[in-house]
Amino acid sequence: MIDLHHPVRDPQSAGHESPTGPVPVVVVGAGGMGKTWIRTVLDNDAAVLVGIVDVMDGAAERAVSELVPEHQRSAVVTGTDSATVARQAAAEAVIDVTIPAAHHKVTADALHAGYPVLGEKPCAATLAEAVSLAGHAETTGRLFMVSQSRRNNPHLGETRRLADELGGAGIVDTRFYKAPRFGGFRDEMEHPLIVDMAIHAFDAGRVLIDGNPVAVTATAYNPVWSWYAGDAAATVTITYDTGAVHTFSGSWAAPGAETSWNGDWQISCERGSVHWDGEEPPTARPEGGEQHPGRAPAPEARWELDASLSEFCAALRGGPVPASEVHGNVWTQAIVEAAVRSAGTGRRVLLAEVLDEALDAARELDLADGRSRALSTWKTGISGLTTT
Ligand SMILES: NC(=O)c1ccc[n+]([C@@H]2O[C@H](COP(=O)([O-])OP(=O)(O)OC[C@H]3O[C@@H](n4cnc5c(N)ncnc54)[C@H](O)[C@@H]3O)[C@@H](O)[C@H]2O)c1
Structure with missing residues (x-):
């Protein structure tokens, strides 16, 4: 069981512990996204930045001088080792x-040092590692939440609300067409679109659709003009145990009329349809009725990373378990793994299949690591995700 309210026991952290105050956090990884996280922590009253860590010598210190206001710098511990910095900084979370x-x-x-973790997506490099981390969270009783930031878009929540008014999402169709020239690792990946980008749409689809995903069929391809080495385009169909279906089609090598970064969404419900362009408030069109706009987000609404951080801190202060707690998030990574397998084999892939294989591999990892035996009680990959 995850004990969200269990405080860090390290006596050195006693000075910062407060069941009601902001959560003292250490940001580990001061690269491009780490810097965005540092800014997010500095701007959010629910957390206080007490440390920055990066394995690259000097990177944490550079991030401090670049991002942290001068009067706060002395309160931020830096270094290359997470455990040391977290202890010295009396952090409560990582x-x-x-x-x-x-x-x-x-x-x-x-987690084993006693710190709850808010982790960037993907949960881990492989589905097996992600399942293993679910076991480590169980063993330690600490919260591990994955920040899948695009699910925290108030327009997406409004899309869900409008769809519910019309009977609930039965068919969700996402179109994603962009033409970014990143350079770097994405240009070399085998499945850049599915693994690095479509994961967000798969996860957002789970916000709109009730139930759990069951099976995935995918085709991946590379337009002849593509500047990517791997497949920059894909068509993916995800079926749910509620009978709902999410289709995603897109390309990262699609110059011309591009969609938003969230994609363009059409939701078909029993009594009408909802459309969201990924940027503006969604619109609903009931059967036989006029199209009408959804509500604009409240001024105090929290977005993306900021919303993830608030939800994480609230959970540590007695709030509800976040939907993206590791057990909830692993489903999204399982969709990615199933899509890649389906694209490679040409067959429909069951999530039960990839999750059971991941569970076997995760048990091997945990056996070698020696710190977590939680997965030995999981009967199947799916049951382990649904019964904790
Ligand atoms: N949510 C989003 O929209 C979004 C966007 C970009 C990146 N990301 C995610 O954010 C994460 C980081 O991506 P990035 O673009 O910042 O990568 P990056 O390569 O720019 O930065 C990663 C940093 O982590 C450091 N690092 C590596 N191993 C470490 C370790 N063991 N301990 C401490 N530091 C270590 C590296 O030295 C580097 O500075 C990835 O998981 C990526 O998928 C999410």
């Missing part, structure tokens, strides 16, 4: 913004 390959170790180490 934000893991390292590269995906480091997520498993950084997060598992923090």
